[in-house]
Amino acid sequence: MKIVKLPKEKLAEFLSCLRAFGEIHAPTKRGEKSHVFAPLKEPAGIELDYTRTILPLKKYFLPPMETMFNFQAEKGYETPAEESDKKYIIFGVHPCDIHSLKILDLVFGGKYVDGHYFSRRSKAAIIGLDCIPDEFCFCRSTGTDFVDDGFDLFLSDIEDSYLVRVGTSLGDDMVKAADTLFQEVTVQDREKYKKKSIQRGQSFQSEIQLQDLPEIMDLEYESQIWQELGEECLGCGTCSMVCPTCYCYAVFDELNLDAASGQRIRRWDSCLFKDYALVAGGHNFRAQRSSRVKNRYFHKQRGFVSQYGRPSCVGCGRCKEYCPAGVDIIEVVNKLRSETRV
Amino acid sequence: MDKPKVGIYGLTGCAGDQLVILNCEDELLDLVGSLDIKSFSMAASGADDQCQLDIAFVEGTVVQPDEEKLLKDIRQRAKLLVAIGTCAVWGGVTAMKNEVDPKKFIEQVYGPAGKVFEVIPPQPLSSFVKVDLSLPGCPIEKEQLLRGVASLLHGDLPKLPNYAVCTECKMAEYPCILVEKGLPCLGPITVAGCGARCPSYGLTCNGCRGPVDDINVASEINILKEKGFTWVDIQNRLRTFAAPAPPLNLQTLEEAKNA
Numbered sequence: 058m059k060i061v062k063l064p065k066e067k068l069a070e071f072l073s074c075l076r077a078f079g080e081i082h083a084p085t086k087r088g089e090k091s092h093v094f095a096p097l098k099e100p101a102g103i104e105l106d107y108t109r110t111i112l113p114l115k116k117y118f119l120p121p122m123e124t125m126f127n128f129q130a131e132k133g134y135e136t137p138a139e140e141s142d143k144k145y146i147i148f149g150v151h152p153c154d155i156h157s158l159k160i161l162d163l164v165f166g167g168k169y170v171d172g173h174y175f176s177r178r179s180k181a182a183i184i185g186l187d188c189i190p191d192e193f194c195f196c197r198s199t200g201t202d203f204v205d206d207g208f209d210l211f212l213s214d215i216e217d218s219y220l221v222r223v224g225t226s227l228g229d230d231m232v233k234a235a236d237t238l239f240q241e242v243t244v245q246d247r248e249k250y251k252k253k254s255i256q257r258g259q260s261f262q263s264e265i266q267l268q269d270l271p272e273i274m275d276l277e278y279e280s281q282i283w284q285e286l287g288e289e290c291l292g293c294g295t296c297s298m299v300c301p302t303c304y305c306y307a308v309f310d311e312l313n314l315d316a317a318s319g320q321r322i323r324r325w326d327s328c329l330f331k332d333y334a335l336v337a338g339g340h341n342f343r344a345q346r347s348s349r350v351k352n353r354y355f356h357k358q359r360g361f362v363s364q365y366g367r368p369s370c371v372g373c374g375r376c377k378e379y380c381p382a383g384v385d386i387i388e389v390v391n392k393l394r395s396e397t398r399v
Numbered sequence: 400m401d402k403p404k405v406g407i408y409g410l411t412g413c414a415g416d417q418l419v420i421l422n423c424e425d426e427l428l429d430l431v432g433s434l435d436i437k438s439f440s441m442a443a444s445g446a447d448d449q450c451q452l453d454i455a456f457v458e459g460t461v462v463q464p465d466e467e468k469l470l471k472d473i474r475q476r477a478k479l480l481v482a483i484g485t486c487a488v489w490g491g492v493t494a495m496k497n498e499v500d501p502k503k504f505i506e507q508v509y510g511p512a513g514k515v516f517e518v519i520p521p522q523p524l525s526s527f528v529k530v531d532l533s534l535p536g537c538p539i540e541k542e543q544l545l546r547g548v549a550s551l552l553h554g555d556l557p558k559l560p561n562y563a564v565c566t567e568c569k570m571a572e573y574p575c576i577l578v579e580k581g582l583p584c585l586g587p588i589t590v591a592g593c594g595a596r597c598p599s600y601g602l603t604c605n606g607c608r609g610p611v612d613d614i615n616v617a618s619e620i621n622i623l624k625e626k627g628f629t630w631v632d633i634q635n636r637l638r639t640f641a642a643p644a645p646p647l648n649l650q651t652l653e654e655a656k657n658a
């Protein structure tokens with residue numbers, strides 16, 4: 058893989074060059090402590106010193122709500138006015154979020170390819186950025202703290218510069234378009250990178266053990282822990298909305314006032330919602346909150362493993378940081394594993 | 400198909416929900432074009448209050464025996480009855496102090512003059528009649544009203560969100576003021592539909608849309624207690640808009656607090 062160096066003082070200039078490749082979206086501040094990916098107007102608005110954004114990148118490819126098509130009694134179906142061919146660049150994406158995209162690509166690219174998802178996905182370039190974990194991150198445990206692919210460029214901070222890994226030919230074009238800004242990697246840079254890598258590895262404060270977790274979960278299917286969790290959890294849906302790999306959606310029709318035309322909508326859904334497993338006739342397969350929370354954990358850490366060979370959780374820490382009730386995935390897993398409980 | 404005959408009525412409330420109907424500026428012509436409005440005293444005189452109705456929209460709380468009579472009459476004349484606004488759906492702010500005898504309030508507010516009218520403890524419509532569709536909100540959301548009418552015209556009930564305000568708050572990517580600032584947001588127990596209007600301005604959700612289905616009030620109480628709010632504050636906050644809702648009655652709250 059080609060690796061070049063970009064001095065930090067050249068970043069703003071590089072961002073200007075990148076505009077030729079599409080609209081730049083980057084982490085920006087929202088509220089007092091939060092960050093979101095948003096269109097970057099001024100290079101100065103970029104907040105590269107962020108840990109996580111409220112919503113992950115799924116919002117770009119599977120928006121919270123979208124019109125799939127319009128319908129009309131006489132005319133039939135009509136896809137909404139062709140989305141523009143505008144390309145965009147998502148800049149500053151951390152490894153866990155890149156991994157989450159790889160997972161979403163798998164899910165939406167399965168036997169029945171999701172055209173809505175991929176029409177947007179194919180227009181976005183991903184520029185990664187490394188990070189220092191906070192107390193909520195446990196991506197080292199989920200094996201998502203580093204990426205080998207899934208990006209066009211990936212920037213690693215080495216104090217005064219970034220080492221830039223080139224992941225795709227598009228990434229290479231970007232580097233070439235800003236040729237004069239880049240430098241060759243020196244021996245000192247290499248040493249700095251290795252030192253940083255060790256430091257980063259040592260700064261993880263949270264971990265979970267994933268090995269044999271699916272088996273433990275099967276054994277603990279009837280555990281009291283799920284009841285307790287159901288009492289703590291508000292069913293508010295936050296963890297699902299902010300999770301980069303919660304991809305469930307609901308599809309329904311909205312009618313216009315003529316009662317003869319309308320839109321087919323798809324909107325984020327969650328297994329935590331009361332109606333999620335409600336079927337015709339009024340039966341609800343998961344009427345209890347405890348069974349719904351349990352389902353979320355089982356799908357992430359158990360069901361997904363059977364289907365795709367790895368858990369879908371990428372250890373981003375969003376569900377823990379944003380849960381109003383302080384439900385902590387690490388604590389749940391540790392409780393499930395703990396032998397002292399009878 | 401004949402246009403459905405519709406009546407729009409207000410009991411005790413602020414008339415804010417009826418105002419939302421009038422405020423549907425862009426859609427107002429389509430709306431009145433698709434309905435045969437027989438009675439809407441707030442907007443037009445000459446109401447026909449005897450005719451049979453396809454749909455009746457009723458705002459407000461029942462606080463007088465006369466209103467109970469009126470509501471029952473409307474129910475009898477209407478094929479479908481839609482409660483509009485949190486007052487009609489849950490009792491609203493008028494019902495927040497139902498544990499106190501209303502006669503006491505009458506005396507305090509009107510003095511001897513208050514004796515001229517009779518009051519009963521304020522109640523939502525569903526305490527007296529069957530309600531076919533509830534559109535909560537203080538006031539209702541225009542979008543939900545229009546979707547609701549469109550569905551009714553088509554012969555269905557609309558599919559309303561059955562999840563918490565937090566869900567919409569996160570869909571819109573607003574920072575969480577409960578987590579970030581420790582403010583007493585009721586988003587986790589309040590039914591969505593407003594697009595997390597208050598958190599969008601950095602303000603807490605005060606629960607104006609009423610409780611979400613399967614509300615976990617005990618956990619919300621715990622969170623607020625941990626953030627340092629007093630039991631009185633918490634109770635008052637929880638009971639501002641939907642005190643008659645079963646999960647928010649005083650005894651249930653006491654039990655939830657001690658759980």
Ligand code: SF4
Pocket residue numbers: 289290291292293294295296297329376379380381382383384
């Ligand atoms: S964010 Fe917390 S309280 Fe809300 S649904 Fe998830 S676990 Fe439950």
Ligand code: SF4
Pocket residue numbers: 296299300301302303357369370371372373374375376377386
């Ligand atoms: S389950 Fe939690 S930590 Fe895991 S990917 Fe989802 S939000 Fe991140």
Ligand code: SF4
Pocket residue numbers: 295381564565566568569573574575576577578584585586587595598603604
């Ligand atoms: S600000 Fe309120 S509504 Fe929004 S996520 Fe936090 S608790 Fe929920």
Ligand code: SF4
Pocket residue numbers: 537564589590593594595596597598603604605606607608609
């Ligand atoms: S955020 Fe809460 S208080 Fe504000 S409009 Fe919505 S339901 Fe009402």
